[in-house]
Amino acid sequence: MPEAEMTIAERIQAQLDTLTRAERQLAHSILENYPASGLGPLSALARDAQVSAPTVARMVQKLGFRNYPDFQAELREELKAKVKNPIAKHDTWAEGAPSGHVLNRFTEAVIDNIRLTLAQIEPATFDAACALIADTERPLFIVGGRVTHTIAEYLFLHLQVVRPRITHIQSTSNAWPHHLLDAKQGDVFVIFDMRRYENNTLKLAEMARAKGATIILITDQWRSPIHSVADICFSNRIVVPSAWDSMATTLLLVETMIAAVQDVNWGEARTRMEALEDIFDQTRLYRKFT
Structure with a gap:
């Protein structure tokens, strides 16, 4: 790079x-x-x-x-x-916007983000994180912020099928304290925190760490303050020609994690998937065309 x-x-x-x-x-x-x-x-x-x-x-x-x-x-x-807000980010891009359609410019920026991010991730570190997430002996907590709660929920929705003992926590201060009551040594917290970093999420991470929890942080290239208490930190490139940061690289990392954890726990995951499909059939959640 x-x-x-x-x-x-x-x-x-x-x-x-x-x-x-x-x-x-x-x-x-x-x-x-x-x-x-x-x-x-x-x-x-x-x-x-x-x-x-x-x-x-x-x-x-x-x-x-x-x-x-x-x-x-x-x-x-x-x-x-x-600490740039969306207006400042938009103005920065507008001043030096290259020629060409936004589809091409945006796609090129995302591809660069992916390439630069993957170059910084050690496979052994990624495997260690996935092993922690897959360990069903460890309760798993997934935490997102104001924007990142959507991608945190995406990770939770998939892992909920793959393994038990998993909780999705909103980082708003009136919600997460209850989840820390039973947190203990060895629990795993996957925490998303991108610029502009949230005080509630930092406090949650510090308190979880004080209880002996293991913290996996997913952040941006500048790194959330949570990195100082995290056991594993993944820094994602997020800058694109937009007033908003891009979650494309983060989503790629999350989907790769889901695939890796699924493979580690495939025996139990398959059983849970079959049971879930049976529930879907009984509730007629999805249409059948046969």
């Missing part, structure tokens, strides 16, 4: 294996409170990471920046992108 298309967090993650011990220590310190960690003076970042100022300067250059001010300028641009 070209560096110009990567966030600083993605650049750091791509280079972790090539860093020295001190640089790796600095990298983890930056990522722990990203992007705010890099917005202060160079000396403060070095002190917080317990490394030298020259280590910070070398690291910044390894990431493709001439100096620390250039590094900070890019961080500020990322921070502005994280």
Whole structure:
């Protein structure tokens, strides 16, 4: 992936294996409170990471920046992108809109989002997440926000057929506290949180983590603050020529997860599917043409 298309967090993650011990220590310190960690003076970042100022300067250059001010300028641009509202996003695209029909421009953006997202996902991490989701010994909770509740419900609807002990939680503060009453060590929470990140969802994640739950976060390329308490984090590219962000890449990830979990639990999933089809037949939910 070209560096110009990567966030600083993605650049750091791509280079972790090539860093020295001190640089790796600095990298983890930056990522722990990203992007705010890099917005202060160079000396403060070095002190917080317990490394030298020259280590910070070398690291910044390894990431493709001439100096620390250039590094900070890019961080500020990322921070502005994280909090853009739909009107600001539309104006950004309108200013530099390329020629061609919106169908082509939008499709090209989605394809790029998919390509760049998949390049950042480690198959082993994906498999580990699916194994957690498929483990029927672990109660599973799926959480979405104001917009992402639709895709959270889509995941819930399919997994409800594949496995038992699953709950769909709305992140509104008058609904989710009840679901945390019985949350415990080993429970799995799949949480969706995209820009503009929601305070209710962050508080839910923090409280679930405090109870010992395992958290799988599905977020965007800038990463929700929830990443600091998540065990597994999937960052999806969401930018398209629109006032709204795109969920196409996120939906691809979710549908792939559904297929993987179904395969892991196929014996039980098939039995549940057959039972559900029998219920559909009895209730005449679907029309029969034979």
